[in-house]
Amino acid sequence: MERFYITTAIDYVNGAPHIGHAYEKILTDIIARHYKKRLDNVYFLSGTDEHGIKIQKTSASKGITPKELCDENSAKFQECWKALDIDYNKFIRTTDDYHKSAVQKIFKKLVEQGDIYKNSYKGLYCQGCECFLNEKDLTEDGLCPNHMKKPEEVSEENYFFKLTKYKDAIIKHIKENPDFIVPAFRANEVLNQLEDIQDISVSRSISNVTWGIPVLDDPEQVIYVWIDALSNYITALGYDTEENSDDFRKFWPVDVHVIGKDILKFHSIYWIALLMALKLPLPKHLLAHGWITIDEAKMSKSLGNVIAPQDILKIFELKNADALRYYMATAAPCGKDGNYSDDDFKEKVNAHLANSMGNLLNRTLSMLVKYFDGEVKSEFKTDASILNTAKNTIDIVKNYFDNFEVAEAGNAIMTLVDVTNKYVTDNAPWTLAKEEKMTECGHVLTTVLDIMCVISALIEPFCPNIARDMAKQLSFNLDIKYDDLHVDNIKVGKLISKEDIYPVFLRMDSELADKSTKKK
């Protein structure tokens, strides 16, 4: 039985969601929706990462308990994903009881089999990364390169995981599976990081951190965030050291973990070693996406340029998230950094979704009504050569998704829109009608409408609402499976009446030009 399991990173809940978090969830949702068209069993997991010193400190500064802070912020993430039409099967919170107890069992198993041992430790700890850093990872000024803060010197007795024991096996795995890390150029970075890895600290003393999952049989220690967080991918399926849950047996190993490039090390090294220690099959792919900047600057609270996804919807008066989904999904080639700017957003979605795609459907249907009273006549044929281009696009998009190249797939769909627009311009059905070449005019319109059905199916994972409105006006069944998607979708007979035609995406109004997500 073919099945597909996909996950996002679980977000820290010491703040509210921003468009960097949203970028990842949108990419993942689009991949999941695409695979749902190909397979019956797709499982999409997302969630929130709720333990650690940052939550402890933020909640203390607000005068609330850590759990209260987690509840408040986890709800914000879930509301945001709802507004963005992120359609996961399950949302895990690392404060869920089943997760905590499974993590304790996993930890205990690793202690019992000798993969985790206790030792005293002195090191440089970065609170932002929630991990110890090596001297050589720091900037020239001794700062953490991700957070530009000086790590604290920490000395305590901790549990350690024998990462070094798995070093050679991980190197071998990465070298033998060139498609394991996507995009492939990141594999070298990981191989370099592997060169000087050490055993890692996997617990903290409660004298330093109290907000964590306690180590069973050792209440002085809490399990350090990465073992807790990474395990979510299996505990969510019901794994708790026994492989006895149906979902675990059905969906593990994961097809792809979608994560940011900043946490690739944790997934390609720590997580793989943990799975090796648990003698579990390894993930098939790790998709490391790039970083989203705002107006080309890194998003940060101190710069005051953090954008909440819902603010974009509100400010541009969008009734759903399709435009933002499309924009974010195509913001950067696979694995590369991308940028958000209000002006570019407005310009791009107006051009692509309203002017090119939406307008193409609208004027073609309007011509069908004007010249043929909305009826597709039996003598109308379709144009094989452009339909071939549409057929190829179906394969091209599928290939891109095989490699998780979401932006590339989106661009290929928009290329088909452009080619179809050019076909309309070149064949000028309005001129054919004027010259009373009605059958030829009908050929052109039927061909375009046929392609629009294909486009609605292809764009659905990106823009589910627009696709639904397109399909409705085309009387096309969007539930079609990918393999059944062909180019003979328009049936002879009455297709539409004038009053049933409406624009699928309204241009974002020019008077909104001055509106900006930037706080004034």
Ligand code: MSP
């Ligand atoms: N909690 C960890 C992940 C544990 S996964 C077992 C974490 N949380 S995070 O909230 O800091 O980041 C969550 C995800 O959002 C990560 O994949 C991270 O790369 C991504 N992003 C956070 N800011 C981002 C941008 N500005 N741009 C793109 N993605 C970004 O790391």
